[in-house]
Amino acid sequence: MADRITAGLLLLVTLGFAYQAQHFHSSFFSDPVGARLVPWAIAALLLPLLLSLLWRPQQPELPISSLSSRNLVTELPSSISPDALSDTASETDSETAAPISWRGLLLAISALLGYAWILEPLGFLLSTSLLFSALGLLLAAKLWQTALAGLCFASLLYALFVWGLALYLPTGTLWQRWW
Amino acid sequence: MEVVSSLLDGFQVALQPLNLLLAFLGALLGTIIGMLPGIGPINGIAILMPISFALGLPATSMLILFCGIYYGSQYGNSISTILLNVPGTSSSVATALDGYPMAKQGRAGPALAMSAIASFVGGSLSVVGLMLFAPLLARWAIRFGPAEYFVLMVFTFSMVSALTGTNLRKGLIASLVGLMLASIGIDPGTGIVRYSFGRLELYDGLDFVVVTIGLFAVSEVFMLLEQSRLGQVPMQAMGRVMLSFKELLGSTGVMLRSSLLGFMVGVLPGAGATIASFMAYAFEQRLGDREGSFGHGDIRGVAAPEAANNASVSGALIPLLTLGVPGSGTTAVLLGALMSLNITPGPLFISQNPSLFWGLVASMFIGNLMLLVLNLPLVGLFVRILLIPRWLLIPGIATISYVAVYAVNSSSFDLMLMTAFGVLGYTMRKLHFPVAPVILALVLGPLLETNLRRALSLRNGDWWVLVDSPLSQVLWLLVLASLLLPWWQRRWAARARG
Numbered sequence: 294m295a296d297r298i299t300a301g302l303l304l305l306v307t308l309g310f311a312y313q314a315q316h317f318h319s320s321f322f323s324d325p326v327g328a329r330l331v332p333w334a335i336a337a338l339l340l341p342l343l344l345s346l347l348w349r350p351q352q353p354e355l356p357i358s359s360l361s362s363r364n365l366v367t368e369l370p371s372s373i374s375p376d377a378l379s380d381t382a383s384e385t386d387s388e389t390a391a392p393i394s395w396r397g398l399l400l401a402i403s404a405l406l407g408y409a410w411i412l413e414p415l416g417f418l419l420s421t422s423l424l425f426s427a428l429g430l431l432l433a434a435k436l437w438q439t440a441l442a443g444l445c446f447a448s449l450l451y452a453l454f455v456w457g458l459a460l461y462l463p464t465g466t467l468w469q470r471w472w
Numbered sequence: 473m474e475v476v477s478s479l480l481d482g483f484q485v486a487l488q489p490l491n492l493l494l495a496f497l498g499a500l501l502g503t504i505i506g507m508l509p510g511i512g513p514i515n516g517i518a519i520l521m522p523i524s525f526a527l528g529l530p531a532t533s534m535l536i537l538f539c540g541i542y543y544g545s546q547y548g549n550s551i552s553t554i555l556l557n558v559p560g561t562s563s564s565v566a567t568a569l570d571g572y573p574m575a576k577q578g579r580a581g582p583a584l585a586m587s588a589i590a591s592f593v594g595g596s597l598s599v600v601g602l603m604l605f606a607p608l609l610a611r612w613a614i615r616f617g618p619a620e621y622f623v624l625m626v627f628t629f630s631m632v633s634a635l636t637g638t639n640l641r642k643g644l645i646a647s648l649v650g651l652m653l654a655s656i657g658i659d660p661g662t663g664i665v666r667y668s669f670g671r672l673e674l675y676d677g678l679d680f681v682v683v684t685i686g687l688f689a690v691s692e693v694f695m696l697l698e699q700s701r702l703g704q705v706p707m708q709a710m711g712r713v714m715l716s717f718k719e720l721l722g723s724t725g726v727m728l729r730s731s732l733l734g735f736m737v738g739v740l741p742g743a744g745a746t747i748a749s750f751m752a753y754a755f756e757q758r759l760g761d762r763e764g765s766f767g768h769g770d771i772r773g774v775a776a777p778e779a780a781n782n783a784s785v786s787g788a789l790i791p792l793l794t795l796g797v798p799g800s801g802t803t804a805v806l807l808g809a810l811m812s813l814n815i816t817p818g819p820l821f822i823s824q825n826p827s828l829f830w831g832l833v834a835s836m837f838i839g840n841l842m843l844l845v846l847n848l849p850l851v852g853l854f855v856r857i858l859l860i861p862r863w864l865l866i867p868g869i870a871t872i873s874y875v876a877v878y879a880v881n882s883s884s885f886d887l888m889l890m891t892a893f894g895v896l897g898y899t900m901r902k903l904h905f906p907v908a909p910v911i912l913a914l915v916l917g918p919l920l921e922t923n924l925r926r927a928l929s930l931r932n933g934d935w936w937v938l939v940d941s942p943l944s945q946v947l948w949l950l951v952l953a954s955l956l957l958p959w960w961q962r963r964w965a966a967r968a969r970g
Contacts, residue, residue: 295903303645310652310667317664326925326933328659328666335655339648342641351639351904393902397697402895405690408874409887421875425867431697434863442864450875460526460879 296350300343307343311336397431404428416465421447475603482830485532486838491831494533495839498540499547503846504857506545507552510692510699511869512561513545514911517805518684519873521812522880531813532828536835538809539789542802543595543836546745546782547843550587550774551851552858554580555707563745563781566753570766570773572708577769581711582719586771587778588847589715590723594731594779595840598786601735603833606822610794613819618927619937621797623947625920628797629909630954631742637906640958646900650910653678654917661925673885680808682877682886683914686893687900687907688801689873694898696866707858713851723775726756734780738787741799742954745781745788752780786836793817793829797916801908804915811915 314332404427411420422443429439454460485491505516517538524534549560554571567587574583616624633643656667657677668674730752737748756776757766766773788803796817798804810817815825822829847854877886897907924938931937939945 299903303649307652313667317659317662317666326661326928328662328664331921331924332652332655332666335648335651339645339652342645342648346641346645351642394698398694398898401694401697402891405870405874405891405894406888409884409891412878412887413884417875421871424874425871428693428697428867428870429863432863432866434861439863439867443867446868446871450871454875454879458523458526458879461882462875462879 294350296346300346300350303339304343304347307336307339401428401431404431413463414465414467416468417462418444418447418451419465421450478826478830479603479834481827482832482834485827485831486536486834491533491536491835492838494529494537495540495835496842498537499544499839499843499846502541502544502546503548503551503843503854505541506548506560506564507854507857508865509552509556509558509560510696512688513542513802514684514805515689515692515869516541516545517802517809518681519689519876521681521684521805521809522876525812526880531810531815531825532831534809534813535806535828535832536839538806539785539832539836540839542806543782543785543839544843546595546778546785547588547591547847548854549781550591550778551584551854554583554587554774555710555855556858561745563749563784564777565746566749566777566781567774569753570768570770573767573769574771574774575708578709578711579769580708581713582715582771583774584710584851585713585715585848586719586723586774588844588851589720590727590730590775590778591782591847592840592844593727594734594782595785595843596837597728597731598735598738598783599833599836599840601783602786602789602836606790606794606829609790610819610822613795615943616795616819617941618923618930620941620943620947621795621923622920622927623938623944623951624795624797625916625923627947627951627954628741628799628916629913630951631740631957632799632909632912633742633906634954634957635742635744635747636908638904640955642903642905643909646905646907647909647913650913651917651920653683653910654914655921660918660922671885673883677918678889678914679881679886680812680914681880682890683893684805684808684911685873685877686890687897687910689869690890690894691897691901691907693866693870693873694894695901696862707855710852710855713848719771723772726760726772726775727779729759730756730776730779731783734783735787737780738784739790739799741791741797743784744800745784748784748787749777749781752776793821794819796821796919798912801911804908804912808911808915 311333314329314336317328317332404424408420408424411423415423422440425443425446426436426439429443430436434442451462455462486495501516501520502513505511505513520537520541524537529537545561546563549564550567550571551560553559553564553568554575557568557572557575559565559568571583571587574580629647630644633647634640635643637643637646654677656674658665658675665675733752733755734745734748737743737751738745753766753773753776756772760772761770788798788800789806792798792803792807794817796807798807807817815821815828874887874890877890878884900907900910927937928935939948
């Protein structure tokens with residue numbers, strides 16, 4: 294079902310993408326291809342793929358890399374899900390089998406988005422400590438532990454980036470009038 | 473002889489104090505990054521990229537550092553695999569098959585020593601391969617015109633889509649969505665702004681670093697948040713890191729064969745370290761497993777995948793440096809870093825930047841030696857890092873990622889965008905879409921489009937230009953073959969099973 298929803302949403306995105314491309318036309322260039330060919334080509338290739346995914350979603354099947362040997366599949370250690378083998382080129386893997394915890398995920402996303410929002414007004418040190426502690430709390434750390442660790446880590450990063458690398462980090466527009 | 477004198481010049485570059493330090497730093501960070509489950513070389517390089525831009529590191533030094541992380545991670549990944557049965561990166565999954573049983577039998581020490589030595593053999597031999605074959609391929613690659621480049625990139629996409637992930641359609645969809653993202657910004661051919669939604673920040677296109685860190689590091693943080701609810705895995709005792717002479721001798725042939733195999737697989741686009749390690753393991757099992765000891769703690773089952781996954785690294789650098797067409801996520805990130813410094817790898821890259829190429833080669837020899845020295849006696853120290861509690865590690869990764877991006881661009885918009893790409897990457901991984909093709913497409917997209925349009929312009933829009941040279945015909949056949957690969961592999965596996 295998830296595949297069908299994804300394919301449906303992507304289908305809308307692709308159609309919008311292709312529709313937008315008709316405006317990429319310039320009258321004074323004699324480029325035989327123009328700026329809209331590639332977007333249209335992408336859309337033309339995507340549409341049949343998405344329709345096929347909509348029509349027949351992926352059946353659970355074994356990843357290709359595990360098929361390189363005849364009997365590897367049965368011998369894999371139990372802690373490794375077959376999915377851990379799949380993401381070959383990215384070289385980063387996790388167990389996709391873990392259940393999604395929507396509450397934790399939404400809280401983590403809000404913490405990260407909130408960080409972008411408070412970073413400039415509150416300044417680097419405070420907002421980074423807050424972000425660190427928020428994520429630490431999501432990982433079931435004790436409040437004092439993660440707050441202390443967050444403050445230490447933020448100070449360390451501040452020292453490294455501002456004094457070590459001579460980069461700018463915000464000090465907080467909110468506090469400026471007191472300085 | 474030309475090779476020897478070039479290599480000596482390369483050592484002069486690599487032995488400069490800064491470059492030596494960076495090779496060491498890369499090797500060290502790579503080992504740690506490879507060892508920690510979830511954090512791969514892509515994340516490490518992507519997070520360090522804005523910092524090294526800000527430091528104004530010269531291109532050679534930056535490449536030495538990033539490649540150090542890349543091959544260093546192939547050393548580190550076996551540590552958590554052997555001790556915890558949790559692979560640091562997917563390329564050490566094959567190592568778990570015999571490494572963890574060895575650890576359970578109390579032979580974790582020899583397994584770790586074997587893995588370090590096999591990594592060294594694979595890493596060093598493949599650098600020799602890189603040094604000998606890259607200049608040859610570069611000379612040959614001068615024949616590539618825009619049309620051939622275009623087809624070569626199509627081939628790369630079809631291979632990556634076919635070999636990464638669980639489903640060819642999803643791989644292709646991921647590649648095409650990546651190409652969509654790549655078309656955001658001002659079109660260099662006509663100056664028309666595409667898909668910017670009126671935001672000035674998007675006129676230059678999506679910032680490659682922001683997308684990479686979002687898709688890989690931030691999505692990884694979301695994944696790790698979930699896994700922390702699962703129990704901690706017990707760690708096996710390590711024992712003394714020693715290897716008997718007999719074990720070493722018995723694995724010499726295995727290491728040499730696996731290095732060669734790993735190197736060749738590494739050159740192919742889309743294949744890379746994971747497939748190399750599995751193929752080497754399967755090959756050695758069929759060749760030498762007379763007593764059926766593979767899978768029950770045979771030390772050759774550690775030597776084969778570790779030699780192969782390290783050897784594949786230098787192999788993967790060949791198409792990147794000689795053709796400018798990376799075949800994996802990590803090499804795509806390296807290309808992005810080079811292009812940010814206005815260096816475009818291609819057939820003329822080695823002859824125009826000899827000190828860069830030979831300096832890198834020399835640093836890889838030095839770095840592999842450093843890694844051997846680091847990994848044999850100091851493995852006990854590295855293992856301590858695995859004991860860092862997750863509530864420190866994961867917020868640490870997240871904050872470093874965000875700070876690194878903000879410190880360079882000073883833009884909150886970038887941070888928002890990064891979170892959005894984190895959510896996208898997480899969703900893709902949950903739905904079994906491979907993420908690497910997106911990064912590859914983002915880097916290759918502009919090159920793909922430029923070459924296509926250049927080829928067509930040269931012939932006034934005649935589409936036959938894409939098929940009329942023998943070279944492009946061969947490449948189109950390869951594209952076709954790569955799209956049939958999953959189907960063929962399924963059939964082969966079904967026959968083997970039934």
